[in-house]
Amino acid sequence: MNIAILLRALSSISWVVALGVIVLAVARASRGRSFKAATGLVIGAIVAALVLTTISAGLVFIQPEERGIVISAVAAGGYRDTVLQPGLRWVIPFAENVIIYPISRQTYTMSIAPEEGERYGDDSVASRTSDGQEVIIDASVIFSINPNRVIDVHIAWQTRYDQDLVRPLARGIIRDEASQYRVDEIVSAKRIELIEGISETMTEKFEQNGLVLVDFVLRNIQFSSEYAASVEQKQIAEQLAQQAAFTVQQREQEAEQAREVARGQADAVEINAQGTANALVIQAKAEAEARLVKAEAEAQALEMIAAALRDNPEVLTFEYISKLAPGIRVMLLPYDNPFLLPLPEFGEAEVVIPTPAPE
Numbered sequence: 001m002n003i004a005i006l007l008r009a010l011s012s013i014s015w016v017v018a019l020g021v022i023v024l025a026v027a028r029a030s031r032g033r034s035f036k037a038a039t040g041l042v043i044g045a046i047v048a049a050l051v052l053t054t055i056s057a058g059l060v061f062i063q064p065e066e067r068g069i070v071i072s073a074v075a076a077g078g079y080r081d082t083v084l085q086p087g088l089r090w091v092i093p094f095a096e097n098v099i100i101y102p103i104s105r106q107t108y109t110m111s112i113a114p115e116e117g118e119r120y121g122d123d124s125v126a127s128r129t130s131d132g133q134e135v136i137i138d139a140s141v142i143f144s145i146n147p148n149r150v151i152d153v154h155i156a157w158q159t160r161y162d163q164d165l166v167r168p169l170a171r172g173i174i175r176d177e178a179s180q181y182r183v184d185e186i187v188s189a190k191r192i193e194l195i196e197g198i199s200e201t202m203t204e205k206f207e208q209n210g211l212v213l214v215d216f217v218l219r220n221i222q223f224s225s226e227y228a229a230s231v232e233q234k235q236i237a238e239q240l241a242q243q244a245a246f247t248v249q250q251r252e253q254e255a256e257q258a259r260e261v262a263r264g265q266a267d268a269v270e271i272n273a274q275g276t277a278n279a280l281v282i283q284a285k286a287e288a289e290a291r292l293v294k295a296e297a298e299a300q301a302l303e304m305i306a307a308a309l310r311d312n313p314e315v316l317t318f319e320y321i322s323k324l325a326p327g328i329r330v331m332l333l334p335y336d337n338p339f340l341l342p343l344p345e346f347g348e349a350e351v352v353i354p355t356p357a358p359e
Contacts, residue, residue, distance in 0.1 A: 003088060004059040011052035018045030057093035062086045065104040067150045072096040083150050099154065103147045105214055108166045109140040112222070118162070124222075127175040133183035133227055138219040141170045141202070149210035156209065165209055170216075173201050187221060194218070 021041045062068050068084030073095045075081075084098060091098060111117040112124040116138075125137040143166060145153055157165050177197045181190050195218050203213045 002061045004056060004061045007052060007056035007059060011049060011056045014045060014049035014052050018042065018049050021045045054093045058090050060084065060089045060091060060098045062089060062100065065102060066100050067103055067145075067147055068098040068100050069151055069154050070096050070098055079151065079154075081151075083147075099159075101145055101150050101154065101159075103145050103150070105142055105144045106162065107140055107142050108162055108170070109138075109219075110167070110171065111138045111219065112136060113138075118167075125171050125174045127178040129181060129183045129186060130179060131182045134224050135178060135183060135186060136222040137174055137178065138221075139170065139174060140217040140219055141166055142214040142217065143206060144212050144214060146207075146210050146212050153210040161209075161211070166206075166211070169205055169209075170202060173198055173205065177201065183223065183227065191218070 022045075025039070025042060060068060062084050064086045066086065068089065070080040070084060070091055071078060072080055072092070074092065075096075080096075089098075109117045110119075110123045110125055112122050114121050117123040125139060127135055127137060129135060145161070153161055177194055178186060180197075181194060185191075186194055195216060198218075199213065199216045202216060206213045
């Protein structure tokens with residue numbers, strides 16, 4: 001429990017008690033009744049109230065996330081040169097009072113939504129880009145008071161540092177940085193660069209005024225209705241172009257597959273044709289070799305026959321006769337045709353009658 005608050009409560013109670021005793025004494029005196037102890041009670045209640053009030057006025061409890069500035073009627077310049085650190089501290093009652101400042105992180109939001117920002121209503125930042133387009137920026141500034149410069153903040157801004165320092169400083173920096181980029185750069189490639197530029201400039205400005213920038217959050221960026229419509233049409237066109245490119249790529253892949261199939265079929269036909277041609281060549285070679293062997297065999301046979309005929313001429317006559325019908329005993333030949341072959345002698349007497357020549 002905060003002892004300083006407890007003492008203030010006891011001081012208030014003591015004053016109520018003292019007032020009650022005074023009222024009771026006055027009431028009894030008005031009725032003609034004596035209240036001998038009234039004077040002592042009144043004095044005691046007043047003394048107790050004064051003591052508790054004095055003590056409570058001199059005690060201040062500083063939380064860990066706070067720092068206290070002592071405004072003094074007896075110190076030079078009207079304030080102490082050092083701030084009060086966390087804990088229970090003592091100041092001169094009724095001659096000094098303490099103003100407490102938070103050093104924890106604070107967030108100041110500027111939003112187009114009425115209930116999101118520190119100010120009710122549209123508190124977004126409107127800015128012009130380098131190409132003349134208007135952008136609406138929602139942002140949050142997370143900051144804290146430098147613990148070593150709480151007195152400087154109090155002297156320069158008092159408790160108005162969020163409204164009179166953070167807000168206008170942040171809005172001006174956002175507008176200046178956004179004006180250096182085109183609208184398409186802000187929403188795409190240069191968004192991170194924009195945030196870094198705002199953070200760097202804001203850090204420097206805050207440091208000059210006793211504040212510490214913790215983070216800058218670019219919450220949202222909106223455009224004019226005309227530019228938003230053009231962006232939407234551009235996105236639709238890009239999607240259609242991508243779809244068309246995908247269709248072309250798909251058709252190219254299908255064509256490439258068809259070419260591969262045709263190439264495979266052609267290779268198969270070529271392989272089959274080569275196989276057939278090789279088979280025909282092999283067959284032709286085999287037939288040629290067979291014919292050659294046959295011709296060589298026939299030539300050898302003819303040579304053997306010729307040799308046999310040279311040695312035995314009668315063999316030809318015998319072969320000739322043997323080819324005739326076996327029952328022929330008589331042959332009629334033209335009178336003027338000589339015998340091609342000599343006739344062998346027959347065992348029985350045969351008569352050969354020449355046929356007369358036609359008249």
